[in-house]
Amino acid sequence: MNLNEEIRSLAAEAKCASRGLMTLSTADRNRCLVAMADGLDRASADLLEANARDMETGRGMGLSEAMLDRLKLTEARIAAMAAGVREVAALPDPVGRVLDERVRPNGLRLQKVAVPIGVIVIIYESRPNVTADAASLCFKTGNATILRGGKEAMHSNLLIAQIMVSAAKAVLPTFPDHAIQVVPTADRAAIPALLSLPQYVDLCIPRGGESLIRAVMDCTKVPVIKHYKGVCHVFVDREADPAMALDILVNAKCQRPSTCNAAETLLVDWPIATTFLPQAAQRLAPYQVELRVDKPSRAVLGANPLPEGLTLKAAADSDWETEHNNYILNVRVVDGLNDAMAHIARFGSAHSDAIVTRDEARARRFLQEVDSAAVYWNASTRFTDGGEFGMGAEIGISTDKVGARGPMGLDELCTYKWIGWGTGQVRG
Amino acid sequence: MNLNEEIRSLAAEAKCASRGLMTLSTADRNRCLVAMADGLDRASADLLEANARDMETGRGMGLSEAMLDRLKLTEARIAAMAAGVREVAALPDPVGRVLDERVRPNGLRLQKVAVPIGVIVIIYESRPNVTADAASLCFKTGNATILRGGKEAMHSNLLIAQIMVSAAKAVLPTFPDHAIQVVPTADRAAIPALLSLPQYVDLCIPRGGESLIRAVMDCTKVPVIKHYKGVCHVFVDREADPAMALDILVNAKCQRPSTCNAAETLLVDWPIATTFLPQAAQRLAPYQVELRVDKPSRAVLGANPLPEGLTLKAAADSDWETEHNNYILNVRVVDGLNDAMAHIARFGSAHSDAIVTRDEARARRFLQEVDSAAVYWNASTRFTDGGEFGMGAEIGISTDKVGARGPMGLDELCTYKWIGWGTGQVRG
DSSP, X not given: OXXXXXXXHHHHHHHHHHHXXXXXXXXXXXXXXXXXXXXXXXXXXXXXXXXXXXXXXXXXXXXXXXXXXXXXXXXXXXXXXXXXXXHHHHSOOOTTOEEEEEEOTTSOEEEEEEEEOOEEEEEOOSOTHHHXXXXXXXXXXXXXXXXXXXXXXXXXXXXXXXXXXXXXXXXXXXXXXXXXXXXXXXXXXXXXXXXTOTTTOOEEEXXXXXXXXHHXXXXXXXXXXXXXXXXXXXXXXXXXXXXXXXXXXXXXXHSOTTSTTSEEEEEEEHHHHHHHHHHHHHHHGGGTOEXXXXXXXXXXXXXXXXXXXXXXXXXXXXXXXXXXXSSEEEEEEESHHHHHHHXXXXXXXXXXXXXXXXXXXXXXXXXXXXXXXXXXXXXXGGGOSTTXXXXXXXXXXXXXXXXXXXXXXXXXXXXXXEEEEEEEEOOO | OOHHHHHHHHHHHHHHHHHHHTTOOHHHHHHHHHHHHHHHHHTHHHHHHHHHHHHHHHXXXXXXXXXXXXXXXXXXXXXXXXXXXXXXXXXXXXXXXXXXXXXXXTSOEEEEEEEEOOEEEEEOOSOTHHHHHHHHHHHHTTOEEEEEOOGGGHHHHHHHHHHHHHHHHHHOTTSOTTSEEEOOOOOTTHHHHHHTOTTTOOEEEEBSOHHHHHHHHHHOOSOBOOBOOOOEEEEEOTTXXXXXXXXXXXXXXXXXXXXXXXXXXXXXXXXXXXXXXXHHHHHHGGGTOEEEEOHHHHHHHTTSOOOTTOEEEEOOGGGGGOOXXXXXXXXXXXXXXXXXXXXXXXXXOSSEEEEEOSOHHHHHHHHHHSOSSEEEEEEOGGGOSTTTTTOSOOSEEEOOSSSOOXXXXXXXXXXXXXXXXXXXXXXX
């Protein structure tokens, strides 16, 4: 079998499995999830062995220590992965929820009901725990999954899926064999092959950077919900409470800078720039933050000695649209709300943006006019997260507007159908 | 300017207009819609003139009489078009609806609020009234529209958009000039040019047949919600009430066969085939229906003289997946519910499918397991329609699962954003 045939067969099997999944009860699905978690726990030694092979591959590829750490499984990480699957089992079932209901004048009762999407392809990088997370969330919602992780994690990913499937089959013989599949080849051509099969694949969720997203968008013939970068902003308005603004800025930038909801850019309203920027520098210095500043910010910050630990650089044009994922913060002085919103519209990634102000009118304009998945008034951008939103778990954070926007939890892994309950109605 | 530059500029203007639209109040938008309707009424003579030129082009292209009739505007049709726009003005505003609200333990209040999608490209064929329909629905929901109709309707479409924009500007000077645009060229390369601009275009809705949908899917880098064909089924179960089944079948096939929710295929359960099929033939004969039958149906129906008006032909393999849009009905005898559902899964287009039965258990299995946008128990497939669903108006019927499924009304022309109302919350 050549690659295209192999991928076509895998996708066709997934479609077939998805039909089987539609008939499983909530209790059946949860029982399988608990069994999958137990299976992962039990197979700890095998998983460590498979992962050791991946670590070897990773070292051979010259991965950085940080990347190798992401790739690595430990007993604790396996236990955490299993615990995550158990948590998914405990969440309420989103399938079958009645989202809308109406009885038409002719007596036809219409229900809009949440149902599985079908077959979901998930493309992600490195961390093997994503395999178990994504597979369990998709299975909970009655979807078949085709997973495509980084090639360096192939052995770990294949084994995780295999363990989950056999554990589920052991407690539910009708569990469809191909409900959870990992693409068994590192060949990059597997992605266009998969995404050219709209008859089998209902949705692709790519989680990653520019090159991954571009590769997907260049070839896809199936719907995509992108999980793309977060270039998030904190706008400190002239009427901001300075202490609150400092807390929010430091949290948004430094609490976990590697996440997509961390702030990349501080926009300061000019009337407060001379007071706020030195205070911000003071607060960011302990985190060794590098500031990439525009000329007015540099003029303010350069007027006094920099606090120990802080670095100052002139911002390059590209900085404004870069997700640094690190202790780097772009800083710009803006001329009020309109200027701030124009900057966000031009350079932002429509992920998460915050305004800090006491002025309600300006806050409301910001909340309405900034076209991002999440907008905050006097709160940190770091809240854009399924757990923080009370969704229980998330497959990721959509930067798209169609299908799902912002954190994607179990509800967002469903579509809906309309059910018409009739008594012989015909259209007049 | 070459085509790519022209299209890029048009799309950039639309994006800019969409930001202006976000700030218009409900009252402003409705006032503009009423003015647009009045404008269309007033410009009746100009519209007839522009349309006469299109009719000439259409004749030159050798369009059929049916196609020419679809293209033609009359005073009555212009009045109906204007009335449609007024109806859209009268509908409730979907923008700003709070879809979900929660207060987190830290006091952060989260609201999920319906907002415009942004810039929507609509690709459709022939009928110029779609221009006013689509533009008014998109404008009502705060979206900028780029319309691409058939080239034979170009003059009519351009003028309709121009009338709507200038009428709106006359009552609201801040109305954004580029909120409604018609692609001003018949060059087919305009479509790939438009759909390669995800920075400006948020969604494409193609309404049409296989070749249009394929052309879109082959080039798009923007999200698409397809309005594709309807290969709809009526399954008459062994426990069906025969009179009800006949009424539903005749309605689904003959009430308006050119629509996507009309039935193309009758599936008859074998134990009732010998009684049901001759009765069905009797009822379909007055509509001059052509039956395309499998062997068992032919055996039943060929046993007696056919009723006057009916034609019988052997079904070709391709018939089962064809949207005939005409008085043609495929007929197949199936071996019970599973066989019927397998047929629908294989040949259907996941649009609308109905089961007629008195058996609740089988009905519920059909409703759950048939993976179509709308599934009916004892009702006609013809109900899949925004008006019939009580949505007030529809842009069309989505055959996709992501973004919207089934009838797309005003609610479905919105996306949402999350608004976080804080008092200084940071993530711990």
